[in-house]
Amino acid sequence: MLNRRRLLTTALTLAFAAAPLQLLQAAVPAGYPASYQSVIDAATKEGKVVVYATTDAALAQPLIQSFQQLYPGIKVEYNDLNSTELYNRFISETAAGAGSADVLWSSAMDLQVKLANDGYALRYTSPDAKKLPDWAHWRDEVYGTTYEPIAFVYNRKLVSAGEVPKTHADFAALMNNPKFKGKVTSYDPEKSGVGFLLASQDSKANPSFWNLAKALGGADVKLQTSVGAMMERISSGENLIGYNLLGSYAMTRAKKDANIGYVLPTDYTLVISRLALIGKASKNPNAAKLWLDFLISTRGQSLLAASDLYAVRTDMEGNSTGTYLGRVLGGAMKPIPVGAGLLTYLDQSMRLQYLKQWKAALARN
Amino acid sequence: MNALARLGGTRIAVVLLAALAVFLPIGLVFWQSALSGPFFFPNHEYGWAAYQFIFDDPDFWMAAKNSLMIAVGMIVIALPLGAALAFLLSRTDLPGRRWIEVLVLIPVFVSPFVLGFGYVVATGPVGFYSLMWQSWFGSVPWNIYSLPSIAIIAGLTHVPHVYLYSSAALKNLGSDVEEAARVTGAGPLRVARSISLPMVAPSLLYSGVLVFFLGFEIFGLPLILGDPEGHLVLATYLYKLTNKLGLPSYHLMAAVAVCIIAVTFPLVLLQRHLLKTANRYIAVKGKATRQRLMPLGRWRWMALALVGGWLFVTVVVPLSGITLRAFVTNWGLGVQWSEAFTLQHFRDLAEQPGVIRAIFNTILIGVIGGGLAVACYTALGLVAHRRSDILTRCIDYMVLIPRAVPGLLAGLAFLWVFLFIPGLKELRSSLFSVWLAYAVVWLAYGMRLVSSALLQVAPELEESARTLGASRTRVNLEITLPLIRFGLLASWLLVFMIFEREYSTGVYLLTPGTEVIGSMLVSQWAAGAVDLVAVLSLTNVLLVGTGIAIALKLGVKLHD
Numbered sequence: 001m002l003n004r005r006r007l008l009t010t011a012l013t014l015a016f017a018a019a020p021l022q023l024l025q026a027a028v029p030a031g032y033p034a035s036y037q038s039v040i041d042a043a044t045k046e047g048k049v050v051v052y053a054t055t056d057a058a059l060a061q062p063l064i065q066s067f068q069q070l071y072p073g074i075k076v077e078y079n080d081l082n083s084t085e086l087y088n089r090f091i092s093e094t095a096a097g098a099g100s101a102d103v104l105w106s107s108a109m110d111l112q113v114k115l116a117n118d119g120y121a122l123r124y125t126s127p128d129a130k131k132l133p134d135w136a137h138w139r140d141e142v143y144g145t146t147y148e149p150i151a152f153v154y155n156r157k158l159v160s161a162g163e164v165p166k167t168h169a170d171f172a173a174l175m176n177n178p179k180f181k182g183k184v185t186s187y188d189p190e191k192s193g194v195g196f197l198l199a200s201q202d203s204k205a206n207p208s209f210w211n212l213a214k215a216l217g218g219a220d221v222k223l224q225t226s227v228g229a230m231m232e233r234i235s236s237g238e239n240l241i242g243y244n245l246l247g248s249y250a251m252t253r254a255k256k257d258a259n260i261g262y263v264l265p266t267d268y269t270l271v272i273s274r275l276a277l278i279g280k281a282s283k284n285p286n287a288a289k290l291w292l293d294f295l296i297s298t299r300g301q302s303l304l305a306a307s308d309l310y311a312v313r314t315d316m317e318g319n320s321t322g323t324y325l326g327r328v329l330g331g332a333m334k335p336i337p338v339g340a341g342l343l344t345y346l347d348q349s350m351r352l353q354y355l356k357q358w359k360a361a362l363a364r365n
Numbered sequence: 366m367n368a369l370a371r372l373g374g375t376r377i378a379v380v381l382l383a384a385l386a387v388f389l390p391i392g393l394v395f396w397q398s399a400l401s402g403p404f405f406f407p408n409h410e411y412g413w414a415a416y417q418f419i420f421d422d423p424d425f426w427m428a429a430k431n432s433l434m435i436a437v438g439m440i441v442i443a444l445p446l447g448a449a450l451a452f453l454l455s456r457t458d459l460p461g462r463r464w465i466e467v468l469v470l471i472p473v474f475v476s477p478f479v480l481g482f483g484y485v486v487a488t489g490p491v492g493f494y495s496l497m498w499q500s501w502f503g504s505v506p507w508n509i510y511s512l513p514s515i516a517i518i519a520g521l522t523h524v525p526h527v528y529l530y531s532s533a534a535l536k537n538l539g540s541d542v543e544e545a546a547r548v549t550g551a552g553p554l555r556v557a558r559s560i561s562l563p564m565v566a567p568s569l570l571y572s573g574v575l576v577f578f579l580g581f582e583i584f585g586l587p588l589i590l591g592d593p594e595g596h597l598v599l600a601t602y603l604y605k606l607t608n609k610l611g612l613p614s615y616h617l618m619a620a621v622a623v624c625i626i627a628v629t630f631p632l633v634l635l636q637r638h639l640l641k642t643a644n645r646y647i648a649v650k651g652k653a654t655r656q657r658l659m660p661l662g663r664w665r666w667m668a669l670a671l672v673g674g675w676l677f678v679t680v681v682v683p684l685s686g687i688t689l690r691a692f693v694t695n696w697g698l699g700v701q702w703s704e705a706f707t708l709q710h711f712r713d714l715a716e717q718p719g720v721i722r723a724i725f726n727t728i729l730i731g732v733i734g735g736g737l738a739v740a741c742y743t744a745l746g747l748v749a750h751r752r753s754d755i756l757t758r759c760i761d762y763m764v765l766i767p768r769a770v771p772g773l774l775a776g777l778a779f780l781w782v783f784l785f786i787p788g789l790k791e792l793r794s795s796l797f798s799v800w801l802a803y804a805v806v807w808l809a810y811g812m813r814l815v816s817s818a819l820l821q822v823a824p825e826l827e828e829s830a831r832t833l834g835a836s837r838t839r840v841n842l843e844i845t846l847p848l849i850r851f852g853l854l855a856s857w858l859l860v861f862m863i864f865e866r867e868y869s870t871g872v873y874l875l876t877p878g879t880e881v882i883g884s885m886l887v888s889q890w891a892a893g894a895v896d897l898v899a900v901l902s903l904t905n906v907l908l909v910g911t912g913i914a915i916a917l918k919l920g921v922k923l924h925d
Contacts, residue, residue: 054892056892056894057717057720058716058717058894061716078877079876080719080888082888085872085873085888088607091613092780092784093784095403095406096405096784096790098784111611111612114612158698190608190609191608191609223593223595226891226892228890228893228894228895229592231895232895235695237699238489259695345611346611352610355609
């Protein structure tokens with residue numbers, strides 16, 4: 001990772017050294033219209049872009065560095081928040097007219113769509129928008145940037161190859177095995193927005209989801225609020241297997257932690273995408289455009305792919321792309337479409353009703 | 366006009382400023398609880414819908430019941446242990462007293478968040494102590510995530526609070542009464558039970574109320590230990606409401622906060638009342654003879670074992686857990702420690718500018734912010750010093766109020782204050798916002814430190830200056846302040862350590878430039894960066910440790 005970054009830096013330094021004039025003015029990226037230069041100029045005048053994101057600062061570091069090499073005159077103020085804090089801060093700050101994020105980049109797909117629906121997003125057609133799959137953008141306001149499959153995550157030392165479930169039905173069946181009683185973990189949809197989103201999408205995608213939920217309840221599932229807490233417990237052997245974890249995190253962790261294994265279910269695999277939008281009241285709208293465009297540019301996408309977040313663009317090749325996963329798993333990939341459908345469960349009564357049903361299935365009061 | 370003049374312009378200004386800092390955020394919370402939506406949206410309506418919602422929610426009642434159980438459990442555990450500890454350390458010839466005294470205070474200054482996480486790694490179902498136990502005895506008899514466990518851990522970690530107040534009272538008590546009992550043949554246990562404890566009963570009662578009250582506020586431990594089995598307490602229920610409806614439900618959160626205040630504020634008042642009584646008792650001092658230590662005799666080693674056992678469970682276990690986690694890639698069943706060992710987490714830490722800033726800011730807010738806070742507390746303290754007019758009474762009650770609000774919501778309220786009060790916007794993304802929130806949240810604690818320093822100044826000195834014609838300001842500047850400079854230094858160090866450990870208040874004020882370790886721990890835990898949480902926790906403990914070491918080097922007494 002480090003080496004690659006150093007290589008890239010060296011390459012860029014050499015490129016800049018060869019063309020010293022480039023240093024003075026950042027160039028229009030290949031394939032963008034020439035008129036893009038005016039956006040770059042205006043952005044350079046603005047001088048910075050404020051990003052509120054749910055993506056780990058550590059994961060975003062290569063993106064920020066690369067962006068700054070492209071546009072040395074624009075400072076990236078990157079705020080790493082959880083999705084609720086992000087939403088809270090943004091609407092409070094906007095209401096106060098206090099200046100808030102220029103770009104919101106969050107994995108809470110429903111909240112991002114809600115912001116756009118409530119008129120907080122700037123309408124902007126990114127030059128690369130047509131390279132995104134249709135499901136991954138909405139109204140020229142919200143753009144999907146990643147392709148993150150939802151996985152079963154298990155402890156490789158304690159779960160035998162024969163036990164590892166391949167489908168949701170396998171998973172439900174595994175719950176009857178006494179070995180897994182009290183050793184299964186998943187998101188708590190009451191406390192975690194992502195957890196709720198996944199569970200509610202499950203119930204749409206899977207006709208026997210409620211049986212699975214009952215099985216989870218029967219196995220005394222341990223509910224957590226964060227994927228890190230779940231993975232920590234799976235890795236330590238306190239839990240053996242986890243349901244509905246973000247595959248991207250599991251892949252990253254599996255690289256340095258031999259205990260972590262993951263599997264993408266072959267009957268259907270939900271896919272979520274980190275959504276980016278530009279705030280309508282943004283103080284640096286041009287710099288915001290550059291950041292958003294950068295996220296879905298080939299360069300940004302390959303950096304995201306390198307961080308195991310997977311490229312969502314349809315024209316990208318390699319193992320860390322949605323296209324590749326689609327080829328391997330065929331029709332099983334079920335991306336959650338970006339759009340008004342995500343608003344259903346932000347309705348208070350619908351949501352409470354769903355939670356009630358969930359708790360009843362788990363047989364918890 | 367005359368009356369106002371008598372109170373003094375500066376004094377009024379100081380009190381007004383403090384009142385603003387205290388009442389603005391709390392007023393916002395109360396107002397928000399009576400609305401149907403965020404107060405800053407135009408379409409909200411007044412009403413009791415928020416209260417109706419939480420009172421209809423079975424989770425709320427479960428959380429309230431759990432909070433009550435934990436608070437009661439804490440009293441049952443912390444009170445007798447704290448009292449025993451105070452008796453052993455200040456009245457007997459327990460071996461190694463001096464060292465133990467330092468260690469005893471550690472749980473006060475380490476974030477409960479760090480403690481909780483440490484307990485999971487050390488004594489969770491596959492924690493390394495648990496696995497060790499299992500290999501020796503076959504099965505692990507404890508479940509760290511159960512409600513009784515949470516209550517026990519909370520109780521054990523609050524022993525120092527009781528210890529602080531009872532040992533202060535014991536030290537103010539002459540040893541002649543105990544001496545008399547011992548001469549007539551009573552053993553140490555009998556002396557403690559029949560003589561020493563009844564004498565410090567008011568202080569015990571006071572600290573009992575304190576512990577009970579802290580039990581209602583407790584957040585970090587149940588957040589980490591209660592989650593897996595779904596045990597909520599009021600503060601974690603409040604936290605849960607940030608998500609339950611998918612959208613922020615400020616009115617619901619505010620309503621829960623008001624409920625917590627409704628329980629804790631009467632307790633704070635009761636405490637204040639008890640403190641007065643306690644101080645009256647202390648006036649019944651023995652003669653100012655040197656205190657003689659009671660020989661423990663054959664109880665000596667048993668007492669040491671008791672203290673050592675408590676220290677092991679409360680300090681060694683969680684801190685060894687957190688330390689271990691910082692140096693390994695993974696842990697748990699079947700892990701070879703030698704293979705899992707790594708320094709990578711520390712290298713990763715060094716590569717993140719935000720984290721480095723957080724460490725730097727944490728030191729800054731502790732050292733400079735702590736100093737500034739003590740300066741403010743002192744200004745307030747001087748306003749009340751040797752006076753018993755309306756301003757003094759105002760301060761007496763006012764400083765107690767922020768104590769009753771959960772830190773997380775206090776932080777959110779301060780975010781609102783900085784956003785919506787004109788003229789403060791620019792300060793929001795500076796460390797000032799975090800500092801102000803900290804200073805207000807810890808007002809009661811800081812005021813106690815400063816006023817106990819002020820009380821040690823003999824009135825004659827100030828009076829003689831006054832009779833020679835010195836103004837109050839002059840007396841303060843030339844007599845009182847120089848005399849308490851050492852006390853203020855001690856307060857500064859204690860406030861430094863409290864600021865280092867604070868964690869929930871800063872969460873909503875976190876921006877680039879205002880990161881502090883405490884709030885970063887909460888947000889990184891939520892984001893799942895466990896490696897980083899471990900390394901940052903360890904850094905935090907080291908910072909607090911450095912603070913304690915400096916304090917001791919300077920000869921500061923860690924308590925009065």
